[in-house]
Amino acid sequence: MTILRYIGRPVLTSVREMGRMLIFLLSSFGWLARPPLRPAQFVKQLHFIGYKSTFVVVLTAGFTGMVLALQGYYTLRKFGSEGLLGSAVALSMIRELGPVLAALMVTARAGSAMTAEIGIMRITEQIDALDTMAINPLQYLIAPKLVAGLIGVPLLVAIFDVVGIYGGYIVGVDLLGVNAGSYWNSIESAVEWKDVYGGILKSISFGLIVSWVCCFKGFYTRMSAEGLGTATTEAVVLSSVLILVWDYFLTSVLL
Numbered sequence: 155m156t157i158l159r160y161i162g163r164p165v166l167t168s169v170r171e172m173g174r175m176l177i178f179l180l181s182s183f184g185w186l187a188r189p190p191l192r193p194a195q196f197v198k199q200l201h202f203i204g205y206k207s208t209f210v211v212v213l214t215a216g217f218t219g220m221v222l223a224l225q226g227y228y229t230l231r232k233f234g235s236e237g238l239l240g241s242a243v244a245l246s247m248i249r250e251l252g253p254v255l256a257a258l259m260v261t262a263r264a265g266s267a268m269t270a271e272i273g274i275m276r277i278t279e280q281i282d283a284l285d286t287m288a289i290n291p292l293q294y295l296i297a298p299k300l301v302a303g304l305i306g307v308p309l310l311v312a313i314f315d316v317v318g319i320y321g322g323y324i325v326g327v328d329l330l331g332v333n334a335g336s337y338w339n340s341i342e343s344a345v346e347w348k349d350v351y352g353g354i355l356k357s358i359s360f361g362l363i364v365s366w367v368c369c370f371k372g373f374y375t376r377m378s379a380e381g382l383g384t385a386t387t388e389a390v391v392l393s394s395v396l397i398l399v400w401d402y403f404l405t406s407v408l409l
Contacts, residue, residue, distance in 0.1 A: 174370075174374075175366070175367075175370050178292075178296075178366075178370050178373070179300075179366055179370075181292055182292045182293075182296045182297045182369075183297070183300070185290055185292050185293035185297050186293075186297050186301070188293065192293075192294065192298070195294065195298040196298045196301055196302060198298070199298040199299050199301070199302035200301075200302040200305060200306050202264060202267075203260065203264045203268075203302045203303055203307070203365070204302065204305070204306030204307075204309055206263070206264070207259065207260050207263050207264055207306070207310060208310065210259050210263055211256050211260070211310045211313060211314050212313060212314075214256075214259055214314070215247075215252070215255075215256075215313070215314040215316075215317035215318040216317050216318070216320075217321065218247070218251055218255060218318050218321070219243060219247060219317065219318030219319060219320065219321030219322040219323075219325075220321045220322065220324065220325045222242070222246055222247070222251070222318070222322055223239060223243055223321070223322035223324075223325040223326040223330070224325050224330075226239050226242045226243060226322075227239055227325075227326060227330050227332065236330075236332050236336075237332070237333065237337075237340060238340050238344075239322070239326045239332050239336075239337060239340070240319075240322070240326070240332075240336070240337035240338060240339070240340040240341040240344075241340040241341055241343070241344030241345070243318070243322035243326070243341075244315075244319050244322075244341040244344065244345050245344060245345060245349060247314070247315050247318040247319055247322075248315050248345060248349050248350060248352075248353045249349055249352060249353060249405075250401070250405070251318070252311050252314045252315040252318060252353055252357075253311050253353050253356035253357045253360055253401070254360075254397060254398070255314065256307065256310045256311045256314040256357070256360075257307060257357070257360035257361070257363075257364060257397050258394055259310075260303075260306075260307055260310060260361075260364055261364050261368070261390055261393045261394055261397070264364075265364045265365075265367075265368040265389060265390060265393055266368070266386050266389065266390050268299055268365070268368045268369060268372060269368045269369075269371050269372035269375075269386045269389040270372065270382065270386050271372065272295060272296075272369060272372030272373050272375070273371075273372040273375035273381075273382040273385050273386065274382065275295070275372075276373065276374075276375045276377070277375060277377055277378070277379075277381075277382060281295070281373070295373075296369045296373065299365050299369050300365045300366060300369065302365065303361040303362060303364055303365030303366075304358060304361050304362055304365070305361075306361065307357050307358070307360055307361030307364065308354060308357040308358055308361060310357075311353065311354075311356075311360075312357075315353065319341070323337060348408070351408075352404070352405075352408040355408070356401060356404055359400060359404065360397050360401075363393060363396050363397060363400065364397070367389055367396065368389040368390075368393060370389075371385045371386070371388055371389035372385060372386075372389065
């Protein structure tokens with residue numbers, strides 16, 4: 155019985171937490187259909203999650219594309235296939251690296267900030283004050299962040315893909331001497347709508363994961379400074395792990 159209790163307690167705790175997260179998500183989306191809509195809050199959160207994350211996403215995309223081109227060139231050269239460098243860079247960026255790395259960057263920059271912001275509001279009883287003023291916290295705080303994540307992350311992934319492919323062009327064509335026509339032609343012939351569709355689907359789901367997990371951890375922060383730090387750490391780690399795990403399952407389904 156002791157062994158069963160030792161195993162069962164964390165399992166029941168995890169199941170309870172997952173159910174709590176699901177109710178939190180469904181309740182937040184349920185409040186989207188109720189007035190007032192507060193469009194200013196949606197624009198503010200989209201600016202915070204999307205626009206303010208653009209620099210770090212562009213920087214990461216540029217160097218990721220350049221590294222891909224550099225490594226891919228020396229691998230393809232062994233088989234005399236340097237002309238396929240463009241397709242190798244583009245498919246890697248669109249299918250996997252674009253959605254995953256962009257989502258991880260958003261988690262590190264915006265996700266942690268969202269958790270800390272909501273957590274501080276919980277500790278300082280600002281969320282309780284919203285309840286007192288008959289303003290639902292899920293509608294006012296959480297729903298705009300969820301929608302902004304669903305819209306902002308796919309746009310950032312699109313920017314990531316374009317910048318990464320151009321970064322690969324700079325290294326492959328300007329630095330290593332690959333023919334520019336071969337680079338773009340291989341991209342045109344290799345990339346299909348299925349690849350683009352898969353990247354879009356991944357980016358939407360990753361945006362939901364980041365905003366959902368980070369908002370949940372901040373909303374249920376323990377009432378202490380230590381609890382806020384723990385919630386922020388858990389939000390970033392859990393979001394990153396879920397992104398990688400969900401990426402595997404989506405890839406296995408879409409291939």
